[in-house]
Amino acid sequence: MLEISGLSHAYGKHQALADVTLNVAPREIIAILGANGAGKSTLLKAIAGLIRPRAGAVIRFDGSDIAQLLPHQIVERGIALVPEGRGVFGDLTVAENLQLGAYPARARDGEDARLAHVLALFPRLTERMGQAVRTMSGGEQQMVAIGRALMSRPQLLMLDEPSLGLSPLLSREVFRALKTIRGDGVGILMVEQNARASLDIADRVYLIEQGRNAGDGAASEMKSNADIQRAYLGQSREPATSKSK
Amino acid sequence: MLLFDILLPGLVLGGMYALIALGLTLQYGVARIMNLSYGESLVAAAFGTLSLYSGLKLSPLLALVLAIPAAALLNWLLYRLLLQRLIRRSKDRGAQEVDSILVTFGVLFVIQGVMLVAFGGQYYSYSYLSIPVTVLGSTLAVNRLVALAFAALIGTAVYLALTRTRLGTAVRAVAVDPNAAQLVGIDVGQLAGLAFAFGGGLVAAGGVLVSMFLTFNASMGVVFTMKALVVVIMGGVGNVMGALVAGLLLGVVETAVARLVDPGLTLAATFALFLAVLLIRPTGLFGKAAS
Numbered sequence: 001m002l003e004i005s006g007l008s009h010a011y012g013k014h015q016a017l018a019d020v021t022l023n024v025a026p027r028e029i030i031a032i033l034g035a036n037g038a039g040k041s042t043l044l045k046a047i048a049g050l051i052r053p054r055a056g057a058v059i060r061f062d063g064s065d066i067a068q069l070l071p072h073q074i075v076e077r078g079i080a081l082v083p084e085g086r087g088v089f090g091d092l093t094v095a096e097n098l099q100l101g102a103y104p105a106r107a108r109d110g111e112d113a114r115l116a117h118v119l120a121l122f123p124r125l126t127e128r129m130g131q132a133v134r135t136m137s138g139g140e141q142q143m144v145a146i147g148r149a150l151m152s153r154p155q156l157l158m159l160d161e162p163s164l165g166l167s168p169l170l171s172r173e174v175f176r177a178l179k180t181i182r183g184d185g186v187g188i189l190m191v192e193q194n195a196r197a198s199l200d201i202a203d204r205v206y207l208i209e210q211g212r213n214a215g216d217g218a219a220s221e222m223k224s225n226a227d228i229q230r231a232y233l234g235q236s237r238e239p240a241t242s243k244s245k
Numbered sequence: 246m247l248l249f250d251i252l253l254p255g256l257v258l259g260g261m262y263a264l265i266a267l268g269l270t271l272q273y274g275v276a277r278i279m280n281l282s283y284g285e286s287l288v289a290a291a292f293g294t295l296s297l298y299s300g301l302k303l304s305p306l307l308a309l310v311l312a313i314p315a316a317a318l319l320n321w322l323l324y325r326l327l328l329q330r331l332i333r334r335s336k337d338r339g340a341q342e343v344d345s346i347l348v349t350f351g352v353l354f355v356i357q358g359v360m361l362v363a364f365g366g367q368y369y370s371y372s373y374l375s376i377p378v379t380v381l382g383s384t385l386a387v388n389r390l391v392a393l394a395f396a397a398l399i400g401t402a403v404y405l406a407l408t409r410t411r412l413g414t415a416v417r418a419v420a421v422d423p424n425a426a427q428l429v430g431i432d433v434g435q436l437a438g439l440a441f442a443f444g445g446g447l448v449a450a451g452g453v454l455v456s457m458f459l460t461f462n463a464s465m466g467v468v469f470t471m472k473a474l475v476v477v478i479m480g481g482v483g484n485v486m487g488a489l490v491a492g493l494l495l496g497v498v499e500t501a502v503a504r505l506v507d508p509g510l511t512l513a514a515t516f517a518l519f520l521a522v523l524l525i526r527p528t529g530l531f532g533k534a535a536s
């Protein structure tokens with residue numbers, strides 16, 4: 001569904017992405033893991049059209065090249081991004097945020113049904129419809145952000161650190177929702193600090209180091225890979241590892 | 246009755262301020278262009294109305310119907326041909342504001358120069374529906390009531406369009422966060438152009454209505470630009486309800502000071518109110534709390 005190759009981007013002289021390759025099949029959940037500053041957010045922004053990739057990059061979605069499209073055109077193709085920091089409209093109400101999610105022409109048909117679906121996914125938004133989003137908790141804002149993205153009827157949902165700053169309970173609720181969303185036929189490409197939780201729901205994983213591909217594979221294999229455990233699952237300090245030295 | 250002698254003319258004046266501020270909210274709050282030629286467009290619309298009325302005997306209300314789309318089109322062209330290109334060229338938000346100020350400063354002198362050549366520097370007015378009526382014990386001319394009624398009508402329509410329609414909500418979304426607006430599929434450049442054009446239409450409407458009861462000359466545009474800016478900032482930049490309330494408030498306060506203290510002090514009253522509001526609520530009456 002999404003095929004990326006040769007994707008590079010530099011902020012001034014700083015090379016943030018170099019020759020990245022990545023694929024997402026329909027209904028797949030892909031997790032991107034990498035240290036802070038590895039270029040994960042830059043990758044999602046390039047796909048969403050928020051930054052221009054260097055010439056030569058190929059970003060194909062459903063068979064056509066979208067590398068030169070503008071962000072609103074990319075949403076219209078069926079890719080929605082829940083950005084770092086959520087990007088909700090704080091001054092507007094929950095209902096207005098969700099209504100704006102259905103702004104693209106592709107989303108106008110069946111809008112009411114999709115709204116009902118989003119509210120079934122996040123029931124606590126139902127009684128908050130008239131509330132200004134900036135007065136809500138971080139977790140609730142994240143639900144608005146995901147709900148708004150779903151209102152655009154995406155085929156691919158991209159999320160940048162959706163559990164950042166959320167309580168464990170709310171994080172679990174968000175991850176549960178992502179599984180349901182995939183069940184509805186939407187592919188998911190996510191960047192997540194919480195490697196354990198994302199490996200639990202992901203089908204495949206890409207590792208990014210200093211803007212480059214550093215490996216990929218099935219999530220189940222990644223979970224048992226010793227290097228991955230040390231780098232992302234925080235097991236290097238466990239007694240078993242230190243004894244074996 | 247003194248209260249109504251102040252309140253009614255105050256609301257008439259305030260209605261004009263609110264309408265003008267609504268237009269500036271669209272231009273500055275949504276399209277992010279600080280348009281220094283704003284008041285000059287208002288005065289140009291006033292002169293246009295005068296010419297149609299005294300030259301062709303056309304009713305100012307017909308001028309209103311003509312002025313709004315004509316001004317919207319001119320403003321859209323200004324945005325598309327000049328301002329948008331400059332914005333794309335500018336590196337950041339600061340450079341963008343400086344560029345738009347310089348360009349619209351130039352436009353100010355062009356419009357003002359043309360008006361000075363055509364009409365000279367003297368004051369103009371015309372007599373349209375200047376029939377006195379008594380409302381709630383205070384006497385004022387019918388033309389003021391007509392102006393107020395149209396300002397209320399247009400203001401309400403714009404308010405409803407901005408708050409009750411998807412397009413209006415999208416316009417407010419661009420004001421709140423243009424980056425996030427792209428992510429819900431809004432063509433921010435196109436919508437900003439539309440908001441700029443429509444803001445220009447509103448200020449032209451203000452010019453037509455103001456010309457029905459105020460005297461005006463070719464060089465007084467800056468006063469309207471300044472007052473529109475004061476009202477927008479007082480109401481909270483980008484806030485539609487704030488612009489409406491602050492506009493009415495300013496009209497009533499200015500009229501009260503002119504009536505009870507001294508007409509020479511209205512401008513001082515404008516700024517006293519402005520400063521008082523900003524000291525108590527730094528982000529304006531309806532602005533979000535500073536975070």
Ligand SMILES: Nc1ncnc2c1ncn2[C@@H]1O[C@H](COP(=O)(O)OP(=O)(O)O)[C@@H](O)[C@H]1O
Nearest residue numbers: 011014016034035036037038039040041042043
């Ligand atoms: N707007 C920017 N301007 C300059 N450098 C940036 C900008 N955004 C990110 N960077 C740099 O690019 C690199 C990758 O950033 P980012 O994609 O945000 O990483 P990640 O999301 O993996 O933490 C970092 O070194 C970061 O400092």
Ligand SMILES: [Mg+2]
Nearest residue numbers: 040041042084
């Ligand atoms: Mg990041």
